[in-house]
Amino acid sequence: MNAKNDRAELAADPALGVGNALTTLVAKGIGLDAPALTFDTEVDGHPAWEAFTLAELGERVAARAATLHAWGIRPRDPVAVYVSAAADQVLSYLALAHIGAIPALVNGRVPGATAAKYIQRLRAVGVLADAAHAAELAGHETDTPLLGDVSGLGAGKPADAPAPYRHHGTEPVVITHSSGTTGLPKAVAHSHHSLFASVRHRLSLPKGQGLNRMLGALPAAHAATVIAVNLALCNRVQLALVSRQDGTVVLDAIESWRPEAVLGFAATWSELAGEDLAARDLDSVRAWWNTGDCAHEAHVRRLVAVGNRSTATAQGIVRRPGSFFIDGLGSTEMGHSQFFITHTPETNRYGRCIGKPHAFSDVTVISDEGEHLGAGQVGQLGVNAPTLALGYWNDSVTTYRTRRDGYFLTGDLVYRDEAGYYFHVDRAVDAVELPGGEKLFTAASEERILARCPGILECTVVAVRDGDQVTTSVLLVPAAGEARTVPEEDRAKEVLAALEEHVARTVARVVVVDPDLIPLGPTGKVRKVLLRERYLKGELPVGSGTDLRAEAVSAV
Structure with missing residues (x-):
């Protein structure tokens, strides 16, 4: 060789x-x-x-x-x-x-x-x-x-x-x-x-x-x-x-070690986006590679604005300011991201678009009844690929429960458009069906808030069903210096305007919270199951904000 x-x-x-x-x-x-x-x-x-x-x-x-x-x-x-x-x-x-x-x-x-x-x-x-x-x-x-x-x-x-x-x-x-x-x-x-x-x-x-x-x-x-x-x-x-994987640790490593590409998860991109990137020397970076959960547009745009990349033009290869961000969707069980989409400062295909499948991946959208769905229909993501894990160690019950018609059910809710691009809307365990038959997708709602409310660095939408009623709390983490620049009432209006109407109707409160009060898993994912349990016990994180249900009662 x-x-x-x-x-x-x-x-x-x-x-x-x-x-x-x-x-x-x-x-x-x-x-x-x-x-x-x-x-x-x-x-x-x-x-x-x-x-x-x-x-x-x-x-x-x-x-x-x-x-x-x-x-x-x-x-x-x-x-x-x-x-x-x-x-x-x-x-x-x-x-x-x-x-x-x-x-x-x-x-x-x-x-x-x-x-x-x-x-x-x-x-x-x-x-x-x-x-x-x-x-x-x-x-x-x-x-x-x-x-x-x-x-x-x-x-x-x-x-x-x-x-x-x-x-x-x-x-x-x-x-x-x-x-x-x-x-x-x-x-x-x-x-x-x-x-x-x-x-x-x-x-x-x-x-x-x-x-x-x-x-x-x-x-x-x-x-x-x-x-x-x-x-x-x-x-x-x-x-x-x-x-x-803390934001400052990663930025320090970039400045000292000078990588061309940085591999990470969505939680790290959020932390990086909250830093003053213009004050850092990030010129070595050509590409950010994301895996796991797909990244938010608000964070991607801040990252692709720094670094530089090579681009083919009629005049040959030229260096341009701004980097690539390669996004997708993956999980431990998938073994590798199954999709890819490349963002630059000039691209504009967002809205939780995870791109198109890799050549090695056969993907489908499956209904709860096991039917394969067409374009525009939301269902569970099914994956058949050589990257898939063998299953769950010492747990054949869960292994076979997640297999259907030759596909592994990832637990993600997605749809594809007519052009073949796939979009991620939520984890199945976090989505809620509303009394009118509409669906509340928490991840898609977070994406809308972050994209339309520039002063917010991170947000968590928690939707809880209690009997026939669905109650939603929006927990916000403002960008540095933004916590008190917007009155609470105006911030609540801004958040509600960003949401779909059927989602906004369920929102009970919009609260700015200490990020340390949001429970995270070891990889930085928000533990929404735990937040829902805490809500039902009256223990959701306390912060400054607007109690919309209280306002509605007082108005009556």
């Missing part, structure tokens, strides 16, 4: 997948001295923000594999990894995959009590944790022994590592989990080939803009990070991974 055709050869290799990409590349001996992965923390004496070459990465992973093997870990053993640092998550995943064990990556932001229940359901052979997370688990029953502190894994001798396990395409190779916004996170099993399918697809295409130097601002325990690591390794791309 040579540097000119290695991407095509890797794409055509049927044995390649997320279980053996690193060991395969090291064995081929191409680009061993090239920088590969960079972490934001020191690991094994290697300084933070100093790149590991491919050879160094292979050595560090082999050292960990040797230690794990000495601790008794064998092929097909599920092992939970509950840590904070991206370096510990990624290196542990690669070392366990080297052995043929199955890493179950646990987001470090999951509270100890919840993590203990989750690990207990995994029925793993052991837990790898750092000191902080071992303390989190203390006092909680997991039925799983702590194997040791991850800080000691690198002490093994690389030469003592067992031969790399021979992975097969449909075998489970890593377990990640859902966001847990509706309860205990669900354990999702991915195969050797499923998480690699999108990487294989991209290897068969020309290398895109931004695929030289990428910053991964994704939760390290997420399936998206596993994909990003393999995408970087196989494309000979430098990838830096940050352990926290």
Whole structure:
């Protein structure tokens, strides 16, 4: 293999997948001295923000594999990894995959009590944790022994590592989990080939803009990070991974590390949009890559206004101010975003448009009765793609409940227009049917408010059915300095004017709240189920605003 055709050869290799990409590349001996992965923390004496070459990465992973093997870990053993640092998550995943064990990556932001229940359901052979997370688990029953502190894994001798396990395409190779916004996170099993399918697809295409130097601002325990690591390794791309996804942390990393592309979730884009981006040096950024929930127009527009991109013109390739934003819709279970749409400062297709399906994805819109719906009709998103996870670990009931007519039901409500573009309106669990038969879509309502109320950085719409009555609360987080610039009554009128009439009729209050009072899952998603439960108990976040029902009563 040579540097000119290695991407095509890797794409055509049927044995390649997320279980053996690193060991395969090291064995081929191409680009061993090239920088590969960079972490934001020191690991094994290697300084933070100093790149590991491919050879160094292979050595560090082999050292960990040797230690794990000495601790008794064998092929097909599920092992939970509950840590904070991206370096510990990624290196542990690669070392366990080297052995043929199955890493179950646990987001470090999951509270100890919840993590203990989750690990207990995994029925793993052991837990790898750092000191902080071992303390989190203390006092909680997991039925799983702590194997040791991850800080000691690198002490093994690389030469003592067992031969790399021979992975097969449909075998489970890593377990990640859902966001847990509706309860205990669900354990999702991915195969050797499923998480690699999108990487294989991209290897068969020309290398895109931004695929030289990428910053991964994704939760390290997420399936998206596993994909990003393999995408970087196989494309000979430098990838830096940050352990926290806060807006200031990501902006600091952009300024210091100078990536061409930044990978992240919607929650991070919201935080970035709330910062003074003009005061930051973001000229290196050509593209923002979003996965998970689709991003809001208000946040996308602020991001594409910075950075620069290359554009083909009649005069050749020219650099223009402003960046690309590649949006879509994905989830842990989907294994990769199934749609894509590219925004620039000049584009104007928003309204929660998630674009068109990738070439590898077969998607449909399905009614509650199982009928495949046509253009303009809202229904559940069904996906059939090689990227799909195998199912839920130790939970066949949920696995088969989410399958219908050969499609995985994602839990998202969407529709497509006559041009073939798809639009996301809500999660099925958050939408509410109104007494007149109309539907209230909370995510679509949030999009309308953010797009039409420029002083609002973030909002959460909570719709609760209590008997025959639907009551909606709009919780607002203003942009910096905007909290008191608009009178409460005027802000409420602005919000109601942004909403569809049948939605506005249900709004009981419009409140500015402290963002710290909004409950979030470990990946930054709002836990609307918990907010609805709190509403019924009279415990919704308190803030300054307008109680519209009280105003209506006083008017009578």
